[in-house]
Amino acid sequence: MPDPFRYDVWSALLADIVTPEGKVDYARLAEHRGLLERVVAELGAASPESDPGRFPSEEDRLAYWLNAYNAFTLHAIIAEYPITSVWKTRDGQFFQRRRHVAGGRAVSLDDIEHEILRGQFAEPRIHFAINCGSNGCPPMRPAAYEGARLRETLRAAAEQFLSGEWNLRIDHAARRIFISRIFKMYAGDFAGEAGTTEEYRRGVLRFVARHTGVAFERIADYEVVYNVYDWGLNDAARTPHLGPILFHEPVEHFAEGDTELRELHLYEGNFCNRTCAWCTINGSPQGWYERYSPAVLDQALATLAPDGNLKFYGGEPTLHAEEITRAIRYVRERGFRGLVTIFSNGVKAERLIDILESDARSEAVLNYSIYHGRDAEPLPPHAKARLEAWAAAHPGRIFQGYKVLFHAGSGADLPYDRDREADFHGLGTGCVRCFPVLTTKGRFHACPFAAEIEAPHYDLGRVGTDPQVVFRNYRSFRRWVDEVLDPEARARGVTSCQMCHRHLAELAAPAYER
Ligand code: SF4
Ligand code: SF4
Structure with a gap:
C-alpha cells in the first residue's frame, strides 16, 4: 500500500505565518519561501489524479485540493508581493493562469475551485476552507487540512465564519439578514439546484439555520442583504480595506426559474x-x-x-x-x-x-x-x-x-x-x-x-x-x-x-x- 500523502511541511509553515485572526504574515512567508517552494513541489509531484492509492478516501482527496488551492494562492501572491489585492497582479490573470502543477497536471486556481472542488465534491463548506488571499475570504487555517475528521473541520470552519459579525448579522427587528457575498457568489452550492431567486434565498437561509442554531422558521421570510466582498489582500501588515471606495459588485443575478x-x-x-x-x-x-x-x-x-x-x-x-x-x-x-x-x-x-x-x-x-x-x-x-x-x-x-x-x-x-x-x-x-x-x-x-x-x-x-x-x-x-x-x-x-x-x-x- 503506498504511503499516504503528508502535509507536515505545509502545516509547519502555516503555523508560522498565519496570525490568530487568520491573516497572513507575508514578510515572514517571504523569509520562508524555500519551505513554500517545497510544499508546491510536493503537491506538484502527486495528486489524487496521478496517485489515487495515496488518497484512499474522498476526504483525503478533498483535503489535498483544499491544501493545493491555499498553497498555490500564497505562492502566486508571494511572487508579486507587495501587492494590495489579488486583482492587482501584473497580468490580471490571478485566477485563470495555469501557473501551478498538481500531480503532473497544469492547473489554475479556477480549475481547482470550479472544476475540481465544486465540480467533484458536493460540499458547500469548501467555501469556508479555501482562501484566495482576500480579506473577504474565511480566515486562513493555521494548519493543513487532513482527510481524517475533515467534515468536522469543515463544519467548525463554517460555524466560525458565520460567527463573525461582518459575515452574518441577523437584525430581527428589521427582519433582515446581512450576510457575506460568498453566499451570493455560490448560491447554488448552498441552496442546491434551486430554480428561482426565491428558492436560492430560502436555501441559503436553511444553511445559515443549520450552522448557527437559529430556527429556520424564525428567519424563513427575512430579507437577505449580501455584504460587499473585501478584495484587499489578507495581509497582516495592512489595514483591512483597500480604501474608502471599494469595487462594486452586482447584487442580483438571473436565475433560470425566475x-x-x-x-x-x-x-x-x-x-x-x-x-x-x-x-x-x-x-x-x-x-x-x-x-x-x-x-x-x-x-x-x-x-x-x-x-x-x-x-x-x-x-x-x-x-x-x-x-x-x-x-x-x-x-x-x-x-x-x-x-x-x-x-x-x-x-x-x-x-x-x-x-x-x-x-x-x-x-x-x-x-x-x-x-x-x-x-x-x-x-x-x-x-x-x-x-x-x-x-x-x-x-x-x-x-x-x-x-x-x-x-x-x-x-x-x-x-x-x-x-x-x-x-x-x-x-x-x-x-x-x-x-x-x-x-x-x-x-x-x-x-x-x-x-x-x-x-x-x-x-x-x-x-x-x-x-x-x-x-x-x-x-x-x-x-x-x-x-x-x-x-x-x-x-x-x-x-x-x-x-x-x-x-x-x-x-x-x-x-x-x-
Ligand atoms: S454618461 Fe458617458 S459621457 Fe457621461 S460621464 Fe458617464 S461615461 Fe462619461
Ligand atoms: S447586448 Fe450587445 S451591446 Fe449590450 S452588452 Fe450585450 S453585446 Fe454588448
Whole structure:
C-alpha cells in the first residue's frame, strides 16, 4: 500500500505565518519561501489524479485540493508581493493562469475551485476552507487540512465564519439578514439546484439555520442583504480595506426559474456634463433628457421584484438630482423595498450625496475611469475628497465601477489598454447579459449599453405592456444572445458589443411577443 500523502511541511509553515485572526504574515512567508517552494513541489509531484492509492478516501482527496488551492494562492501572491489585492497582479490573470502543477497536471486556481472542488465534491463548506488571499475570504487555517475528521473541520470552519459579525448579522427587528457575498457568489452550492431567486434565498437561509442554531422558521421570510466582498489582500501588515471606495459588485443575478425581473435599469437619456471617448451611450452636453413620469415609474414597479434592484443611470443623474430623489420617494411610497443604485460620474458630489442621504437603501457607483483619472478627465479634487470622506463615514454606500471598457457606443472601435479589455479579466468577449432598461420615453430596451440603438432586437415592450410579456421577451433576448449574437461575433472575430454596434442589421431579431 503506498504511503499516504503528508502535509507536515505545509502545516509547519502555516503555523508560522498565519496570525490568530487568520491573516497572513507575508514578510515572514517571504523569509520562508524555500519551505513554500517545497510544499508546491510536493503537491506538484502527486495528486489524487496521478496517485489515487495515496488518497484512499474522498476526504483525503478533498483535503489535498483544499491544501493545493491555499498553497498555490500564497505562492502566486508571494511572487508579486507587495501587492494590495489579488486583482492587482501584473497580468490580471490571478485566477485563470495555469501557473501551478498538481500531480503532473497544469492547473489554475479556477480549475481547482470550479472544476475540481465544486465540480467533484458536493460540499458547500469548501467555501469556508479555501482562501484566495482576500480579506473577504474565511480566515486562513493555521494548519493543513487532513482527510481524517475533515467534515468536522469543515463544519467548525463554517460555524466560525458565520460567527463573525461582518459575515452574518441577523437584525430581527428589521427582519433582515446581512450576510457575506460568498453566499451570493455560490448560491447554488448552498441552496442546491434551486430554480428561482426565491428558492436560492430560502436555501441559503436553511444553511445559515443549520450552522448557527437559529430556527429556520424564525428567519424563513427575512430579507437577505449580501455584504460587499473585501478584495484587499489578507495581509497582516495592512489595514483591512483597500480604501474608502471599494469595487462594486452586482447584487442580483438571473436565475433560470425566475418569473419576474430581479433588476431593472432606469434611463433618463444621454445628457451629461462629460463627453467620455468610450461612453457606451454617447453621453454629452448635447444629449437628450426626459424626466421620470408616474406612468414610467408605475411600470417599473409592476415589472421589477419589490425587493429587487432599481438602477438609475444616464447621462448624468445628478444633473437632475431633485427628479431622482422624487422618483425614489415615489417608488418607496408604493412599496418598493429593494436596493436603489445610482450610476454617476461624481462630479456633482454634493448632489450625489443629497440623493444618497434621502434614502437609506441606496448606493452610488462611480465611474472607474473618472474616479482614477484614467482614460478620462479626473474628478475635481474637492469632489473626490468629499465623496471619499462621505464614503468612509458611510461604509457600503459608494463604490467604484468596473475597470473594463466595452467596445460599445463611442468606444466601439477604440483601442484600449490590455488591462481594460474584458477578456483580460477572464470575462471573455461575449455579451455581459445585463438586466434590461426602462427609458423615460416609456420603452423597454434589452441592454443598458445599447440604449441609444433603436432596433427591434432590443424592443422588449413599452409602458402598458404586461410585465410577464416583458419578462418573457427578456428571456427570448438572452436566448438570442446565446444562439445568435455571441456565436456570430465569435465567427467574425469581434466582441459581441461590436457586433451590436456595428453589424446588428445583419442579424435577424428575436421573435418577441407583442
Ligand atoms: S461615461 Fe458617464 S460621464 Fe462619461 S459621457 Fe458617458 S454618461 Fe457621461
Ligand atoms: S453585446 Fe450587445 S447586448 Fe450585450 S452588452 Fe454588448 S451591446 Fe449590450
